[in-house]
Amino acid sequence: MQMKSARRNRRPVLAVLVLVLALSVPAGKDAFTAQNIGRGAFGDDVIELQARLQWTGFYDGKIDGKFGYGTYWALRNFQQDYGLPIDGVAGAATKEKLVSVSKYHKDFVMDNIAAGKTFTHYGGTPLEAQVKGGGNGAAGGQTANQTANQTANLPAGYSDEDIQLMANAVYGEARGEPYEGQVAVAAVILNRVEHADFPNTVSGVIFQPLAFTAVADGQIWLTPNERAKEAVIDAINGWDPSENAIYYFNPVTATSKWIWSRPHIKKIGQHIFCM
Amino acid sequence: MKKLIFVLAYTVAALAIFSWSASAKNERLTLVLNGQYTDQLTEATEQMNQLEQEVRKVLLYQDQTAAVEPFDNIWRLSSEIRNNISGLPLDREFTTEWMNYLTRLGDYAELAKTGAIPQDKWEKALGNAAANLNEFSNEWSSATQGMFAGGTGPDTWFAQLESEEPDKRWANLGQAVKTYSESDFPLTTSEHDEQKKKDLKHLEDKPIGRDGALGRFKELFPDYDGATIHVSQSEPDAPYPFYHIRFQDGARIGYADFTERGGHLLSLLIERPVGEDVLPEADIRKRAEDFLRQAGYEDLVYEEARENSHFWHLSFVRVDPDTGGKVFADGVQVKLAKDDGEVLGVNAMEYIQKENLKAQPINPFDPEEFFADGTKVQSEELGYTANRELVQRLCHLLIVTKKTGGRTDTYRLMVDTETGEVLKSEILD
Known part of the structure; x- marks a missing residue:
């Protein structure tokens, strides 16, 4: 009876032990999705790839989920050292080898990304010693995925700050407009940046006095939605439904005579786009 | 009743405090903004005078090396004035024309410095520019007169900008600058081509x-x-x-x-x-x-x-x-x-409108001679990019890596196949 009771007492202890082990063992073989991961990819698979490459000492860049050249060369070097086909793409064989020779502390990585902290994920160094601070805690209750989604994979020359500012402007100026109209507003900002008559930075264009109503009435500080951000990404990738416009206005509310004198191109939603 | 009077009195007092506080804040903001605008306006005016002097200085030299400094100053000042002007709530027509003129002047100086524009040509253009800038300077003084006075706050600036009848002085100034742009820096053939391509104006296909x-x-x-x-x-x-x-x-x-x-x-x-x-x-x-x-x-x-x-x-x-x-x-x-x-x-x-590509020699290119030790060429192919004169040039398109301070950077370079000039270089993430 006593033995039975001792066994019974051990059961919760074992269960706790198993649970602790399960939680402390880094994500295993099935952590990656089935996707091949190559240059241009973005998201959680890339975060894991970068973390594992860093664990094995091949990657010294930022773990940000963007598969750029830094990740590409690191992966090729890994493939070379482990006798895998060298193509810079993380396919099934490469991922399997990576998983077998590295660890991935998903919670550690995702939590630090969510908190906006500077950190590394090298093997052989205690993780707590690899967090270098940074971040303002503004992420608050956000999950890592939400934070990762806030950055974007952009063409060279554009930053996350540009995206944020343009998304704010698009949302403040055109949130009730069709998607095409939102992309067109973002394109007008970019057309101005390239135009000799306007400042040559995104912020310079947006904050030019009285250039945008949303700046004048403070609506630029509203939190933009995903649709506005997507519109900005399309414009940055080259789409311009305004057909090269550098101005637009709402004919119902516009008071300036001057804006009516500009050559009109097309009307999208409530806005007339012009040269 | 007493309670009601107390609540009402309390509410009135709170509203009065709130209103006073908001008004004080607005007044402070207005003063700050007024100070900022006046500062930018003063700076732009001073820089404008310096710009005119630098344009005159560059005309002194026959020697290209001696002209480098004033050319650099023209480029720098034109960029700084653009920054100041873009932040001011001035007449929109004038601002766009003036920004355009400054961009063209700065770009022209940059090109002239490298010898891309023949000396007789830039001397003529900048001679005109010096005369025009002098005239502009007088007109500018007249248009901005009174704006430096403390009583002219942002409200007055914005009211003028939003007025249905814009101030004629600014409208005239804008028109004058437009004339300067057209006379001093007419579009080059390449710029025309570039604009034409952008505008798709001259498609010769049949209407559908x-x-x-x-x-x-x-x-x-x-x-x-x-x-x-x-x-x-x-x-x-x-x-x-x-x-x-x-x-x-x-x-x-x-x-x-x-x-x-x-x-x-x-x-x-x-x-x-x-x-x-x-x-x-x-x-x-x-x-x-x-x-x-x-x-x-x-x-x-x-x-x-x-x-x-x-x-x-x-x-x-x-x-x-x-x-x-x-x-x-x-x-x-x-x-x-x-x-x-x-x-x-x-x-x-x-x-839609394909670039006009001209035949171009491909001279031998030796990466070992071209790059510093430790630079590794990862890939090499051919590609076209525009040079400063907006002419499409055939280039060696190279992806190279170099380890600096423990970090490997990836560069994308475009090297003219004929002249060996690096037309584009960027660090890739």
Whole structure:
């Protein structure tokens, strides 16, 4: 009876032990999705790839989920050292080898990304010693995925700050407009940046006095939605439904005579786009 | 009753305090803004005088080396004045013309410094500019008179800007600067070509008409045959005429623009909800390539891809059949849904008018001589990029890596095959 009771007492202890082990063992073989991961990819698979490459000492860049050249060369070097086909793409064989020779502390990585902290994920160094601070805690209750989604994979020359500012402007100026109209507003900002008559930075264009109503009435500080951000990404990738416009206005509310004198191109939603 | 009086008195007092506090804050902001504007205006005025002096100084020298410093100063000052002017609430017509003039002056000085503009030509242009800047300086003093006075706050500036009857002094000044731009820095042939390409003004194909545009849309996007479609034309004073097709098919809403001449697709964009499924990138790329082939874009090659939360953006560039060089200025971008690979966007605006490429020698290029020790050439091919005069040049397109301070950086370089000049260099993330 006593033995039975001792066994019974051990059961919760074992269960706790198993649970602790399960939680402390880094994500295993099935952590990656089935996707091949190559240059241009973005998201959680890339975060894991970068973390594992860093664990094995091949990657010294930022773990940000963007598969750029830094990740590409690191992966090729890994493939070379482990006798895998060298193509810079993380396919099934490469991922399997990576998983077998590295660890991935998903919670550690995702939590630090969510908190906006500077950190590394090298093997052989205690993780707590690899967090270098940074971040303002503004992420608050956000999950890592939400934070990762806030950055974007952009063409060279554009930053996350540009995206944020343009998304704010698009949302403040055109949130009730069709998607095409939102992309067109973002394109007008970019057309101005390239135009000799306007400042040559995104912020310079947006904050030019009285250039945008949303700046004048403070609506630029509203939190933009995903649709506005997507519109900005399309414009940055080259789409311009305004057909090269550098101005637009709402004919119902516009008071300036001057804006009516500009050559009109097309009307999208409530806005007339012009040269 | 006493309670009611107490509550009312309390409310009135709170409102009075709030109102006083808000008014004080506004007053402080107005003063700060007024100070900032006056500072920018003063600085722009001082820099304008310096700019005029530098333009005169550069005309002193026969020796190109001696002219380098004033050329640099012209470029720097024109850029700084642009910054100051862009932050001021001045007459819009004037600001745009003045910004344009300063950009042209700065770019011209930069080109003249490198010898890209013959001396007699820049002497003539900058001689005109010196005279015009002197005249402008007087007009500017007259227009800004009174703006430096403490009593002229931002409210007055904004009221003038929003007035239905703009101040004639500023309107005249804007007109004068426009004349200076046209006389001092007329567009070069390459700039004309660049503008023409952007405007698509001179397409020589036959007009396709409204039905032709609709037919072209259905031919390229047969899936939308049953969609509700609305076709309209560009406004009469648009820089180039086009048809604007808006359509809706269930949850899909989109537009497609086609040039009136030739019915070339300018761009298409469709909005629809995207599911959580994820198609492999290789399948996405194949779908984009299949679409481009079916649509008749047969001289394009894949260049790069970018994944975002629900979409892939893929870039393709034209390959010149004579040299095999990639013409980056003649590109097409395709947007696809990650869930099923549906083409949700095509941007072919830059592809319609092909770049005018001229034959160019390809001189031997030795990377070992060209690069410092430790630089590794990862790939080499041919590509075209515009030089400072906006002429497309054939280049060695190189991806190189170099380890600096424990970090490996990747560079993309474009080296002119004839002159060996580096026309483009960027660090890739």
